[in-house]
Amino acid sequence: MNDDQQMNSAINVDSLTVAYGSKVVLDKVSWIVNQCTLAAVIGPNGGGKSTLLKTLLGMVHPNRGEVTLFGKSPIWARRKIAYLPQAEEVDWLFPITSLEVVLQGRLVHLKWFQKTSKDDGLFARSCLEQVGMSHVANQPVGELSGGQRQRVFIARALAQQARLIVMDEPATGLDAAAQHDLLDLFWSLKSQGHTIVITTHDLNCLAEHFDSVLGLNGHVVVSGVPSKVLDADILTKLFARHFPIMKPTGEVSFHDR
């Protein structure tokens, strides 16, 4: 890859190999995501989707290969990357308001033990407004619906001024309407210069509307635009199962082994 490509890419994963003990989870994975792109990672459970995300965040270290984000190593790019955890990783019973969650995005920019300022508070409010959640600013975040929680966490990413937003299964637990609202928000974030990477199981609703899709099962099974990836034969290979998919025309294609 030349320097130009390096500059334009938000994510550049080069022959990444990650193993937990003797178990290889990711095997020579290479993947490039350009800036201002919506990218989805699909694949079976245990296929290494979450591990790939955690490597991007610098929480898992590669055994071999290299990951660069905006041309820097994950640790150095940390402030520019926001992570939205899976719903079950968060303690929803913890008494915290939406605004307080959004303010957490500012902590990345502070020194150890430094507190958020009034300006941080105003900025956090504007981020909540941007995702249409001002009205729940003082409500406990645990009392919100799944879709509202996602928006509050996206506001936290905005408060962090992240350029790359990484989400693990953001569509899980959302109904179709909430998924479409989320997709609309993704589009508007993309138009503002954000790059978004998600993992998802939802191929028809979300993945087909993304710019690029990576099919991952320990190694890269397929990578490219949705029209190429979301094909019954390829999906059957990826998931090693019969895999029906619905085309926009309403026609269902079904691979029969």
Place this chain on the structure above:
Amino acid sequence: MIVEWLFEPFQYMFMTRALVGTSLVAVLSAVIGTFIVLKGLAFIGDAIAHTSFSGIAVALLLGINLYIGSMIFALITAVGVTFLNRSAKIRNDTALAILFTGAFAFGVILMTTMPNFAGDLSALLLGSVLGIRLLELYWIAGAVIVIGALMILAFQQLVFVSFDPVGAEAAGLPVVGLQMLLMIMVGISVVVSLQAVGVILVMALLITPAATASLFTKRLSHMMMLAGVFGLLATWFGLLISYHVGAPPGATVVLVATLEFAIGMFVSKLKTSIWVTRHSTQRSHGGN
């Protein structure tokens, strides 16, 4: 009459010291206890109390300050627990229970090898709030200042880690360090509260007022303040009742706190049922 009932006991220095000591512990418990209740750390706190008991035994044997002995054991447990979460061969609570009961048994045996252990043992198990000396008040006040300062400094970070540990790690916060800090603060609180209520009842003082507060509010700061109010009421009334009735003070304080919780449960249930009734009445009216 009431004034006399309320104030007469405090003409005695030991009662005033007990009041000051337990009030400081109540304030400390309000802050740390809220985190303990919210994060389900009661069992860990209990483990710390038991291991710090053997720390006291060792300190007695070596003739060093009891607080230092128990604090060292409490902090080792607190730090150990943070790492226990990361290994997976045996369930955490099982491993912890084995460790702390073992440490406690070691402490009991150590105590019995010493002459005049009997008095010390019951004071350690059940507390001796009326025996609080000035030096011990300094220790408790010191703990309140240190933990108060740490809380003010690291509050937002501790909340982030407690609410969303993976998100906090991704944001580059020192998650393990912050979790360890919380454990260490729990350890310190347990050790300085031991004098008041002893090993067996110490967790009640730390969690019951916070648990009562959690019935009434969903804001963290409000929960801490309310826990402080409940804790102070329990310690004040507990001490007064124990003085007038001649009951053991530590146990009386804990019993009053438990009573507060019971009343709290009743009131919050009542509030919910009133709300539901009103709501359904409004609905049926609206429907007509």
